Amino acid sequence: GGFGRAPKFPHASAIDLLLERYQQTKEKRLLDMVEATLKKMARGGVCDQLAGGFHRYSVDERWLVPHFEKMSYDNSELLRNYLHASQVTQNSFLREKAESIIGWVNEVLSDQENGGFYASQDADYSLDDDGDYFTWTMDEVRAVLTPEESRVIELYYDVEPHGEMHHNPAKNVLWVARGFNEIGQILERDPEAIRTIVRQAEKKMLEARLKRPTPFVDKTRYVAWNAMFVSAFLEASHSRITPRIAEQCRAFALKTMDRMLGEAWTEERGFAHRIGGPALEGSLDDQVFSVLALLDVYLASLDSRYFTAAQKTMELTIARYGDAENGGFFDRPNDAAPMGGLEVRRKPFQDSPTPGGNSVAAIALVRLHAFTGERRYRDCAQKTLEAFAGVARQYGLFAATYGLAATLFMRHPIQVVITGNSHDPVAEALEAAAYRVYRIGKSVLRFRPGTELTALAGALKETLPHLPADQPIAVVCSGQTCLPPTSDPARLTAILEEGAVGVAAL
Incomplete structure (x- = not known):
């Protein structure tokens, strides 16, 4: 192996x-x-x-x-x-x-x-x-x-x-x-x-x-590494592991993100490099991994403040770390303090040892576009991917995250909305089916009566108002394409396994 x-x-x-x-x-x-x-x-x-x-x-x-x-x-x-x-x-x-x-x-x-x-x-x-x-x-x-x-x-x-x-x-x-x-x-x-x-x-x-x-x-708490674990724990929380462990993962992930926002984030500079200790300017990794974690926390909680923080952080990343002319992102912001002989800004790409920062940025941009419909996010993702298209092959195995980003960009993220009352057995079965299938960038949103889903775009934004919130159904969308609603968990699983929406959206 x-x-x-x-x-x-x-x-x-x-x-x-x-x-x-x-x-x-x-x-x-x-x-x-x-x-x-x-x-x-x-x-x-x-x-x-x-x-x-x-x-x-x-x-x-x-x-x-x-x-x-x-x-x-x-x-x-x-x-x-x-x-x-x-x-x-x-x-x-x-x-x-x-x-x-x-x-x-x-x-x-x-x-x-x-x-x-x-x-x-x-x-x-x-x-x-x-x-x-x-x-x-x-x-x-x-x-x-x-x-x-x-x-x-x-x-x-x-x-x-x-x-x-x-x-x-x-x-x-x-x-x-x-x-x-x-x-x-x-x-x-x-x-x-x-x-x-x-x-x-x-x-x-x-x-x-x-x-x-x-x-x-x-016990140093690096922001990027914390964000990576927040996302991983939230994936665990809706997987088929022991329910007690799953709930513990969810609660601890949210607690960690709240601490990250409270101690290591500002609206002016985004995320710092670590939680606690003397202040250190955040790197590209700190921003983009945290954007993904914030989106995951938003999906787990449907609390719009996490989505707002994700969007603000991405905007700061584009403005402070982005290369508007040539595409891609630098590891340090354009207004970073002098660092002696380490002042040269570079564009991290290689997966070594963590996923490459520019590939992660592209994934975050594609996911934000799926939620907001704002074309500039997708354009920025495309420009980032194009900036490294000529050299990606040279990195081989160490460009795997780039491969994931390119796949997600090409096929569009899948979004699944599950409606129905709390504890409705059919809705719960649909939700379990939606989580059971692995697809990169997939989002699952649980829509109950009274739930406000502000971060929706494209076909899903047009479709959701016409769905009965108290009836258990699932709608699968990708880009500007939605498939007909289903209340059959097996059918939902088949749709996600086949990736029919992603293909139809091209």
Whole structure:
């Protein structure tokens, strides 16, 4: 799985591009590539098997031995990958892995009381160790487990007297070497009994690990990375994960965005670079990732103040970061303070390590155009995409976000409006169906009696006033095209899977 040779990094935008392309073509090999990559990563040492979350990258081709640092931006985008892949495949293993990322973030990488996501957790707790917090000797395993549990874990995680760590050969990285069925055959036990033993043993091992010296958590709250997690948590909130976890994700995402607006945003300059601490001028990433997060929060709450903030932030980004003559956006504003030898403004494009700022800006502009119908947003998106069209091919894998932006621009974002009273079972089924299908840039709006949807444009703006708000129906639109309303969840799923609206809008 994955792309290239060692060292192997996650390429979240490439995974999403493969999924979107699969949705368009139904070429099975594309989905096979996604599933193989995500499953191999999830079972490898690059995934923290005990606490959840993913390490920075793998030093080998098989995802076994990681660099143990855990970054916010990796985990937010991998969370989205696992959510999207579980939508497409209905694979419970991928959904459970998404939940494990959320669990670790809630426990370690977030300020649950005040809102906000932290930057990272270090790989080591001192200069003298190399992942010792995360790795295990056979004696360490046997010290915390019963003989029966230890035997199962040694088979499951390939724990041996000689492990994978060069600095201490006795240390083992935990990676899934055998499944429950295989271990059941070896030990002549029922596979479900093996599953139960593994889960019990993992809890004991995590409790023991928490007593070790713990790697430092960098509690800096970078605005762009917070925005990325706000969007990821909101996607989780309407996915098919455990309802309690879904509601927690929604509440925390809104809390975080309120803190971002309260502490790191002004109408004059947009978003700063971080929440708290001495003021730092925001970068292009801080603005455009936050625009996307604000649009996602608006969809989750239908509170117009979030949409207003998104539009104002985009206007500031165009005015202060945009290149009106040649297209695209610079990383620093045109009135930024001097930075010594770092005063040259550049146009970030490459996905490394986060999605490229200009591609994200294009996605934000296309989505804003879908909501407002203001042609200048689409024109600006087109000019941004054209500015990099000549060089995008040279970046290959590292231009995957550009591929997503170009796809969204070409096909137009899909908007789904669900009407009906609160708790109406048909409306709830339609809403679940709308969220179940992965399509890039898709918006789902829940329209109840009394709801005011001010941010609508095009065909949807003309259609919605004629719909009975108290009757459960779904309307799917894209650009200037709407399909006939439906009250059948299966029909709605088929429409979104086929992407009929996007094709019709061209």
